[in-house]
Amino acid sequence: MLSYRHAFHAGNHADVLKHAVETLLLAQLRQKEKPFCYLDTHAGGGCYDLSGDWSQKKAEYQDGIARLWEERADWPELADYFSVIETLNEQTLRFYPGSPEVARHLTREQDRLALMELHNQEIEILRRHLGHDARTALHHRDGFEGLLGLLPPTPRRGMVLIDPPYELKEDYGRVVSTLQKALRKWPTGIYAVWYPILAAANDRSRDLLQACQERLVCPQLVAELQVAPQQAEWGMDGSGMLILNPPWQLDTQLESLLPRLRDRLAQHAAANSRVEWLVRPQ
Numbered sequence: 001m002l003s004y005r006h007a008f009h010a011g012n013h014a015d016v017l018k019h020a021v022e023t024l025l026l027a028q029l030r031q032k033e034k035p036f037c038y039l040d041t042h043a044g045g046g047c048y049d050l051s052g053d054w055s056q057k058k059a060e061y062q063d064g065i066a067r068l069w070e071e072r073a074d075w076p077e078l079a080d081y082f083s084v085i086e087t088l089n090e091q092t093l094r095f096y097p098g099s100p101e102v103a104r105h106l107t108r109e110q111d112r113l114a115l116m117e118l119h120n121q122e123i124e125i126l127r128r129h130l131g132h133d134a135r136t137a138l139h140h141r142d143g144f145e146g147l148l149g150l151l152p153p154t155p156r157r158g159m160v161l162i163d164p165p166y167e168l169k170e171d172y173g174r175v176v177s178t179l180q181k182a183l184r185k186w187p188t189g190i191y192a193v194w195y196p197i198l199a200a201a202n203d204r205s206r207d208l209l210q211a212c213q214e215r216l217v218c219p220q221l222v223a224e225l226q227v228a229p230q231q232a233e234w235g236m237d238g239s240g241m242l243i244l245n246p247p248w249q250l251d252t253q254l255e256s257l258l259p260r261l262r263d264r265l266a267q268h269a270a271a272n273s274r275v276e277w278l279v280r281p282q
């Protein structure tokens with residue numbers, strides 16, 4: 001039984017980090033004329049109405065995208081990210097793109113998208129938003145298994161976004177075992193994995209990173225944004241992106257972006273960010 005619905009969290013600090021990294025990766029892939037593919041294992045509904053009941057419940061976007069929206073002209077490094085949001089909105093921020101919508105806008109005629117989503121209602125919402133796009137294949141199935149079934153992809157260059165809800169603890173182990181198998185089938189792919197940094201009692205992010213460092217043979221870059229110090233018992237105080245086979249110069253791009261995002265999205269004086277190689281390129 002899947003209970004997670006992304007509309008409750010759309011546009012929060014974690015989405016800003018994840019989608020900012022996604023736009024930087026897509027920009028790198030667009031630098032060559034050759035087609036590429038975008039695979040999304042946990043696609044969600046594709047687009048979210050921030051004025052809807054679910055998004056309004058905790059209004060998490062207010063401490064995320066809403067803090068940046070009015071000052072978007074000051075973020076040239078995130079021009080692609082804001083251009084997608086601008087296509088969905090007039091002056092007022094109302095609609096927020098999910099990862100598939102970000103990819104739809106930042107890919108070209110020759111590129112291909114494969115989106116996987118397991119939830120019966122989310123896949124219907126996703127169909128409404130992206131079902132008409134001839135470049136896009138939608139799969140109503142488990143994203144971990146689905147990914148392995150699609151590899152190696154056509155075209156052969158491209159990226160995967162892995163963004164599970166982590167409500168089931170198995171998700172952590174499945175991320176690592178799926179990446180191990182995926183790298184065997186497609187060693188040159190770029191893999192971007194989002195993970196939460198939870199309160200200490202529940203946090204598994206250090207174990208996840210350690211397992212990836214020990215078991216995956218490829219360059220690995222980590223970018224983390226903590227908007228508040230880690231609580232003891234409850235809450236999500238930050239999140240991270242683990243990027244396997246990151247493109248050239250992504251590390252320097254993130255080294256300049258992350259401290260700025262930290263300053264703007266901080267919810268506490270002890271907010272923090274880091275960009276580090278878990279495994280350096282040879």
Ligand SMILES: C[S@@+](CC[C@H](N)C(=O)[O-])C[C@H]1O[C@@H](n2cnc3c(N)ncnc32)[C@H](O)[C@@H]1O
Nearest residue numbers: 006042043044098099117118119142143163165
């Ligand atoms: C964090 S949300 C995805 C958000 C989306 N990637 C974005 O950035 O807009 C996680 C999604 O994964 C779906 N999901 C949960 N388990 C799944 C599985 N095993 N395979 C595919 N989708 C799954 C959930 O229904 C939910 O829509």
